[in-house]
Amino acid sequence: MGKTVLEVQNLVTEFHVEHGVARAVDGVSFHLEEGETLGLVGESGSGKSVTSLSLMRLVPSPPGRILPSSRIVLGGRDVMKLSEREMQAVRGSEVAMVFQDPMTALNPVYTVGNQLAEVLLRHEGLSREKARARAVELLEHVGIPAPAKRADSYPHQLSGGMRQRAMIAMALSCSPRILIADEPTTALDVTIQAQILELIKKLQRETGMAVIMITHDLGVVAETCDRVNVMYCGRIVEEAPIRDLFAAPKHPYTRGLIDSIPDLEASRGGVRKPLFAIPGMVPDIHHLPAGCRFAERCFKAADACRSSDPVLSDLAPGRRAACLTPLAAGERAPAAAEA
Amino acid sequence: MSGAPKPLLAVRGLKKHFPVRGGLLKKVVGWVYAVDGVSFTLEEGDTLGLVGESGCGKSTLGRTLMRLYEPTEGAIEFQGRDIARASAAELMPARREMAMIFQDPYASLNPRMTVSDIVTAPMSAHGVGTPAERREKASEILQVVGLRAQAASRYPHEFSGGQRQRIGIARALILNPKLVIADEPVSALDVSIRAQVVNLMMRLKERFKLTYVFIAHDLSIVEYISSHVAVMYLGRVMEKAAAKTLYASPKHPYTQALISANPVPDPARRAQKQVLKGEIPSPMHPPSGCVFHTRCPLAEERCRAEAPALRDVDKTGTDEHLVACHLVKD
Ligand SMILES: Nc1ncnc2c1ncn2[C@@H]1O[C@H](COP(=O)(O)OP(=O)(O)OP(=O)(O)O)[C@@H](O)[C@H]1O
Ligand SMILES: Nc1ncnc2c1ncn2[C@@H]1O[C@H](COP(=O)(O)OP(=O)(O)OP(=O)(O)O)[C@@H](O)[C@H]1O
Ligand SMILES: [Mg+2]
Ligand SMILES: [Mg+2]
Numbered sequence: 001m002g003k004t005v006l007e008v009q010n011l012v013t014e015f016h017v018e019h020g021v022a023r024a025v026d027g028v029s030f031h032l033e034e035g036e037t038l039g040l041v042g043e044s045g046s047g048k049s050v051t052s053l054s055l056m057r058l059v060p061s062p063p064g065r066i067l068p069s070s071r072i073v074l075g076g077r078d079v080m081k082l083s084e085r086e087m088q089a090v091r092g093s094e095v096a097m098v099f100q101d102p103m104t105a106l107n108p109v110y111t112v113g114n115q116l117a118e119v120l121l122r123h124e125g126l127s128r129e130k131a132r133a134r135a136v137e138l139l140e141h142v143g144i145p146a147p148a149k150r151a152d153s154y155p156h157q158l159s160g161g162m163r164q165r166a167m168i169a170m171a172l173s174c175s176p177r178i179l180i181a182d183e184p185t186t187a188l189d190v191t192i193q194a195q196i197l198e199l200i201k202k203l204q205r206e207t208g209m210a211v212i213m214i215t216h217d218l219g220v221v222a223e224t225c226d227r228v229n230v231m232y233c234g235r236i237v238e239e240a241p242i243r244d245l246f247a248a249p250k251h252p253y254t255r256g257l258i259d260s261i262p263d264l265e266a267s268r269g270g271v272r273k274p275l276f277a278i279p280g281m282v283p284d285i286h287h288l289p290a291g292c293r294f295a296e297r298c299f300k301a302a303d304a305c306r307s308s309d310p311v312l313s314d315l316a317p318g319r320r321a322a323c324l325t326p327l328a329a330g331e332r333a334p335a336a337a338e339a
Numbered sequence: 340m341s342g343a344p345k346p347l348l349a350v351r352g353l354k355k356h357f358p359v360r361g362g363l364l365k366k367v368v369g370w371v372y373a374v375d376g377v378s379f380t381l382e383e384g385d386t387l388g389l390v391g392e393s394g395c396g397k398s399t400l401g402r403t404l405m406r407l408y409e410p411t412e413g414a415i416e417f418q419g420r421d422i423a424r425a426s427a428a429e430l431m432p433a434r435r436e437m438a439m440i441f442q443d444p445y446a447s448l449n450p451r452m453t454v455s456d457i458v459t460a461p462m463s464a465h466g467v468g469t470p471a472e473r474r475e476k477a478s479e480i481l482q483v484v485g486l487r488a489q490a491a492s493r494y495p496h497e498f499s500g501g502q503r504q505r506i507g508i509a510r511a512l513i514l515n516p517k518l519v520i521a522d523e524p525v526s527a528l529d530v531s532i533r534a535q536v537v538n539l540m541m542r543l544k545e546r547f548k549l550t551y552v553f554i555a556h557d558l559s560i561v562e563y564i565s566s567h568v569a570v571m572y573l574g575r576v577m578e579k580a581a582a583k584t585l586y587a588s589p590k591h592p593y594t595q596a597l598i599s600a601n602p603v604p605d606p607a608r609r610a611q612k613q614v615l616k617g618e619i620p621s622p623m624h625p626p627s628g629c630v631f632h633t634r635c636p637l638a639e640e641r642c643r644a645e646a647p648a649l650r651d652v653d654k655t656g657t658d659e660h661l662v663a664c665h666l667v668k669d
Contacts, residue, residue: 043529159618160393189392189556191615194600198614216530219559219602223609242606260534261604262563272563274541277534281499 042231113151353413388565444503
């Protein structure tokens with residue numbers, strides 16, 4: 001096992017809104033090892049982005065608040081105890097982030113080259129001339145053609161794929177040990193997605209950085225991650241090494257997600273069965289049910305599931321699930337649920 | 340009626356170009372060749388999947404088929420009649436038989452209308468039924484798509500994404516159309532909800548004998564739902580075949596790259612991707628010859644000079660396998 005570069009314990013992030021307090025992230029614990037790619041999967045609103053913003057201490061406050069009992073240990077230091085000034089040094093050099101929409105990270109009024117150079121001036125203390133040269137190098141490194149020319153472009157003059165490359169260049173400019181990629185390819189076409197995922201892998205091989213890959217696409221997870229945490233309603237409901245997760249998920253929610261992807265091998269063989277559909281929908285975080293949050297959609301929920309809240313427990317080395325009755329190998333919903 | 344079955348829809352040489360205006364006088368300074376010579380036929384009961392990257396013209400094609408956009412050139416034969424240039428009055432009967440489902444279940448429903456008014460809007464537009472009959476039809480169709488009849492008096496914002504998409508589907512089906520053009524109907528939905536809507540669309544297809552044009556960029560869903568698939572690139576069809584054939588033995592280098600790039604949700608089958616270089620050129624300035632040649636790993640001199648025709652390369656004698664590539668052998 002590699003060295004642990006990030007340890008998160010009982011992270012709770014709340015939002016204070018008109019009609020009360022919503023816990024977007026509710027007691028999340030996980031760790032990240034040197035050089036690995038950890039997947040964070042879950043549906044819209046499950047708390048993936050708030051988790052990653054919390055790690056960077058970038059949750060807008062108000063309305064957001066990270067509870068002080070949360071522990072985030074980054075390279076041996078407790079992030080919750082750092083001053084904002086110290087935190088700024090951590091961002092960029094320890095952890096950097098790329099988002100789904102590069103426009104949120106790139107400033108529309110500066111050229112891409114100037115923005116990159118600015119970061120290098122600030123963090124690495126390079127001279128203006130050196131910073132500019134290094135910026136062009138970085139753009140070249142992330143596969144932007146004619147980088148010297150492109151450095152003078154404004155973000156809106158670049159295509160979606162090129163902007164994403166520019167943002168990756170920016171994220172990597174101070175050689176962070178951890179890259180958090182929040183849906184980095186969701187807005188891109190498949191052929192461009194393949195280019196960007198390839199690029200992230202290449203950079204990871206070169207620098208040994210660890211990657212947290214946030215996505216709702218199980219295909220992307222299967223192709224990029226070593227280990228996965230599955231989120232549902234602000235909680236981690238399952239953790240597993242990538243192959244185990246797909247071969248033998250322990251949580252009925254994970255099972256349902258995997259079964260709702262078309263099994264093309266089977267349908268190529270002839271019969272096209274209805275897709276498995278998880279019934280119902282994700283509960284609203286303002287009106288969470290008592291007990292297990294997935295119970296009302298779960299094919300095997302028992303009375304106990306509706307009254308007691310399952311904790312994420314160890315099932316085997318590297319495997320955790322928050323379920324009173326974790327699935328046995330091969331156990332799944334009896335029939336494709338009616339839509 | 341007798342003889343060979345006529346296709347429900349036959350499209351020939353269809354083009355839709357958008358003018359690009361510039362300068363103070365808003366003069367036309369160029370054209371977007373959004374759909375640039377598309378031909379295909381669609382038999383009753385089939386589902387044609389339309390795939391391709393962003394901007395290749397899928398939505399424009401769908402909207403032009405519905406005559407929401409005026410075609411620039413070409414023929415759209417629906418049930419044997421060319422509607423490409425039909426007047427609004429002549430279009431009315433065809434319009435009743437065609438319906439569209441849109442990607443964004445948030446934007447495509449008027450927030451100030453009740454669900455009942457939304458789903459019966461096509462009845463009102465065609466002067467079908469009395470208000471009482473429309474209300475009755477609304478509650479019937481809502482149940483068909485898996486919503487409670489009480490939903491009728493509520494407003495779109497009270498529903499989740501998946502439910503809103505069901506409302507959009509109910510509206511599309513209310514006049515019993517023959518042809519439904521669905522433009523990315525599940526792309527905005529969460530994984531667990533996507534399967535519900537796909538299943539619903541499949542069930543409704545059986546029940547009402549629908550014919551679908553299913554536009555999507557998710558290749559797995561398209562393979563699952565379609566009987567035939569057409570792959571578009573820069574306004575043109577690069578390849579079209581039965582879904583099974585297309586996915587099992589894609590012939591066009593672009594189709595091959597697209598399928599290879601599609602992430603496989605199975606870590607046991609991780610494979611080296613065939614990563615295409617470069618980006619999609621602007622549809623304002625499509626490349627000469629084969630429009631794909633700037634990214635094609637196999638492109639030769641001829642590809643830069645001469646546009647390949649879409650031709651049948653099927654050898655099994657069962658179904659067409661159309662490919663527009665010089666390098667694919669007959
Ligand atoms: N600034 C905010 N104010 C109030 N609530 C917020 C805020 N940001 C996030 N939330 C809430 O926190 C919850 C988790 O949101 P988050 O963005 O982490 O989801 P996600 O898993 O990243 O979803 P997606 O896949 O859509 O990106 C949601 O219910 C969201 O509405
Ligand atoms: N109303 C319009 N006026 C001008 N240009 C348009 C119009 N609608 C579409 N276009 C252009 O036509 C081309 C094709 O667009 P279209 O929306 O049909 O692509 P698409 O394949 O549906 O893409 P996506 O996957 O992003 O939905 C694009 O370059 C687009 O910018
Ligand atoms: Mg998010
Ligand atoms: Mg579109």
